Amino acid sequence: MANIVQFENVGLRYDTGAEVLSDISFTLGTGAFYFLTGSSGAGKTSLLKLLYLAQRPSRGMIRLFGEDAVTLPRKRLPGFRRRIGVVFQDFRLVPHLSAFDNIALPLRVAGVPEAEIAEPVGEMLAWVGLQERTHARPPTLSGGEQQRVAIARAVIGRPEILVADEPTGNVDPDMAERLLHLFESLNRLGTTVVVATHDFQLISRIPRAHMMRLDKGRLLDPTGSLRHPAGPGL
Template structure:
């Protein structure tokens, strides 16, 4: 299984404060499913921001789709970002667009002919249980409904990688199961999926998923030990 993402000794610092992420190294295999866990403040959202190219690291190397993104010219970033679906914790729906038009947006940006937009948008809204809310504006939707629109928008283009920050945090348990099934189906079609969550009950729902755990900005191995920095540094 080829790697779609590779982090090498990545550190992230905001301003002059302490590092939010320190010596983070890992690889994500193409077509795999990952859960990113950790307590509030562990650095999950910061790590996701690096994954979907909203933030550049303070140090280290990040390779995405085989290229060093730290050195990538800014004019190439939009093309890379279109290969990544993102479910934001704060939804980020376009307020003046309907649910239907928010979901259609990635297809239109990618230049999909309008005649080929309607069917997948309707199918996606039906899948997340919002077929009857297609023309509603975000302000008239509940938090859970907005979350489902955001998820539909993120996955409609079948991205090569899907990054989701607490995607089930505003929905009931039944809808959470349905959304995880959607992510699993997308994964089985070949998309690499990374879901950040604090809900450990979700981990058992995808048996083949790989767990990554952050603690105070450092990546832990499955036994709870620090994976990075190397052991000789960890003892010092």
């Protein structure tokens, strides 16, 4: 399996503070499924920011899609980001757009003809159980409904990488399982999926998934020991 992501000895600090991530080294295989776990403050969200290019590392090397992401020119960042779907903890929906238009946004940005947008967006709304909320704007949606719109928006373009930060935190267990099935279906089509979660019941639903564990900004191996900075990937 080819690697779509490679981190080597990556460190991250904000401003002049202490490192929040230290000596992070791993690879992600194309088309694989990963869970990222760790206690609050372990660095999960910071690691995801590096993955979806919202943050550059303070040191180390990151390669995405076979290219050096650390030195990537700013003008190329939008094209790279369109290959990555992101589900944020705080949703980041556009408040003045309807649920339909929020989900359609990645397709429109990618230049998909308007005539080819209605059908896939309608299918996504049905899949996440919001077909009756098509025209609703985010301020009128519950937290769980906003989460479902955010997930639909992240996956509608079939990204090469899907990064999800606690994606089932605001939905009931039945919907959580349904959304996980959506991620798994996307994964089976070839998307590399990385889901940060505290929910070990969720993790048990996909036994073939790989586990990444963070502790105080450092990556642990499956035994709970620190990985050697120059050690093998996952």
